[in-house]
Amino acid sequence: MIKVLFDHQTFSLQRYGGISRYFANVYHTIQKQDDIQAKISALYTNNYYLKDFNGLLSNNPVGKLIFKERVRGYLWNRAYSKRVIDKNDFDIFHPTYYHTYFLERLKKPFVLTVHDMIHEIMPEYFPNDDKSSFEKRQCIEKASHIIAISENTKRDLQNIFQIPDEKITVIHHGFTPSQESDETGAETDISKGNYLLFVGDRSFYKNFYRFAIAAAAFLQKRKNFKLICAGGGPFQHAEIEHLLKLKIMDRVTQITATERELDLLYQNTSAFIFPSIYEGFGLPILEAFKQKAPIIMSDIACFREIAGDASLYFNPFDPEDILAKIEHLVDDKALKDDLIKKGSQQILNFTMEKCANKTIDVYRNLL
Missing domain, CATH: 3.40.50.2000 (Glycogen Phosphorylase B;)
Structure with a gap:
């Protein structure tokens, strides 16, 4: 049985969004497999794509109070992720964004998904104190394997960091319609005209x-x-x-x-x-x-x-x-x-x- 650990990052940061949707979809699909299981190291999340997530503070009034303030909730989830990583009860770690908090304590291989290289290609669009490129580079250099979500992202990644082919796999996003949206519906006022x-x-x-x-x-x-x-x-x-x-x-x-x-x-x-x-x-x-x-x-x-x-x-x-x-x-x-x-x-x-x-x-x- 392969045990995969996803961390809290994108699920602490996003209510909706492409990155959290991607990881939630992979997580849900793994749960249906017989020879692999997945865990998310979060105490609580209000992420739309993890409606049934059963964290330690899910469906708990104390959890809702703590996580009402996003920064505080993020810090609680990160502290919990550190504890789960320290227990080492998994085979593969897959961080859901680029924060480097796990690098010094991780003892198992980790897979990093690179979604784009916009910070590196167009730094003029971001504040001078933005740490995204700095943290992403550290994760890329230490990752056991990298998933690029398109051939275009792979090319950009290799042009900037000279990553060898054998360390990168291109895996396009898979699409899963929301549970609310499989049927064609009537127009609403906003969609008329x-x-x-x-x-x-x-x-x-x-x-x-x-x-x-x-x-x-x-x-x-x-x-x-x-x-x-x-x-x-x-x-x-x-x-x-x-x-x-x-x-x-x-x-x-x-x-x-x-x-x-x-x-x-x-x-x-x-x-x-x-x-x-x-x-x-x-x-x-x-x-x-x-x-x-x-x-x-x-x-x-x-x-x-x-x-x-x-x-x-x-x-x-x-x-x-x-x-x-x-x-x-x-x-x-x-x-x-x-x-x-x-x-x-x-x-x-x-x-x-x-x-x-x-x-x-x-x-x-x-x-």
Whole structure:
């Protein structure tokens, strides 16, 4: 029996998010296996993807009180993770992010998943006191094996750190729909009418400002359309000023969507636009494929790797090209239907079973 230990990090930091969803999916799939078991070293988590997690302080009023304040909860979970690591009752350790607290005490091999190299490639987007690159480098150098979530991430990783091929395995994310979202549902008020859809964080390399310029030009021509931004938190002052300057503030809506609401937004949108200038993978692509949303996205290597010919692509640095591609897709029903059909086929390459089985193979090969 192989025993795998996942630590607390992403489950202490994220309520929702691609990284915690990835690790939760792998964890749940392992639990169904006969010859391997997994444990998460956390006392408590409110992570959406671990609803049934049975930590020592789960379903406990004391736990809820302690973990109401996120920093305090993070420190409690880290202290507990240290104790579990010190007991050494596992075969493989798989940290869920890059903090180095475990390096000096770990006696077993560990696998590190590298999601992207954005901090290293675009350091100008991050504060000077950001420790992410420093801690990530230490983890990469000491890892027994590395999982890269795309060929693009592997190339970036090797270009920066010269990691040999035999130490890296590329394992694409597997997609598991939320339990709330398997059925096509009726429209909600927010998903009624004609709209463009933007999903997730809007800062830095997500390229929201250039996209907003293109969206404004589109909305000025199409008075019956609006723009919906799902996730990413409420608009900040700089974003509001940008949208006011573009004269579209009254036609843009931000929603902190539930999984179900997000699925409905994908299902009913005229176009989902993904304008990032860099990504390690791009899980929203698979979400859009699943919900049969037509996609327009940046012409970057990672997106080409994941979406293939199931998307329309634009130059992310050129708002005029973004606008042209939006208009092309919205006006061409045959193109839209073709992309949706291709997306339904493309998502079959990204099953959770394939992701989990390849991950388990990495564990077995290490042992």
